[in-house]
Amino acid sequence: MLQYQAEPLDLAFQALSDPGRRAMIERLSLGPASVSELAKPLPMTLSAVVQHLKVLEEAGLVKSEKVGRVRTCTLEIRTMTRVERWIAERKRFWEQQYDQLEAYLAQAAPKEEDK
Amino acid sequence: MLQYQAEPLDLAFQALSDPGRRAMIERLSLGPASVSELAKPLPMTLSAVVQHLKVLEEAGLVKSEKVGRVRTCTLEIRTMTRVERWIAERKRFWEQQYDQLEAYLAQAAPKEEDK
């Protein structure tokens, strides 16, 4: 699947496709948290959470720093924005095309209210 | 991975994580297309494209209809919007929290310009 050079968007969408990882992102959108805080509500071992965290960090969606024995994680909002933007752009093209159709229909058979 | 009941967002993010499938979405954002039109620019067999198409349809990102021997595919903009919204909401929470921090800092040590 990702045996070629994976691009940023591949990694981000892939990371967001897992409900556990999305739960972690949801928690982090409320503010920084430690690894065990992220793990607490999830039905899996700490080990698994650490692995999910790695996926999120490699996707650039989360960054973390260790102080003492606690690793604190924070959301990387810029990557979220990049993902949002990709979708917004596709929607924009779609709507443009839709507008063109409307314009065409309007000139072909103008509605009363548009005359 | 998806051995439990997969939710809509799981499927959508998963579908969007593949560059080939994103290319198909990009093409469809410009307007409807047949399966072979979608396949033409992609470095894989038609068979593979059909399989990707199935993933996109199951995620609700694309719908298609067959007329004669041609299957025409169109983008399902509403699912795109749902994905966009999930991200926008996380960003909103994040920014709220950021605003609160700013407000706190402002009352703790007001800057000249804010007095």
Next chain:
DNA sequence: TAAATACTTAAGTCAATGCTACAGTATCAA
């Protein structure tokens, strides 16, 4: 200093993915 805490790392397992090849099945066109 001994015990608890908070991770960290490495196997190992098993299902899910992304392909290709190959063998169809309906249209449509001459």
Next chain:
DNA sequence: TTGATACTGTAGCATTGACTTAAGTATTTA
């Protein structure tokens, strides 16, 4: 009716992915 089009469907294969268990390593706390 013969051939080309435009898919469709399935088997097989190599990778990836999402865990768990088990065995650490630093830091704090008592």
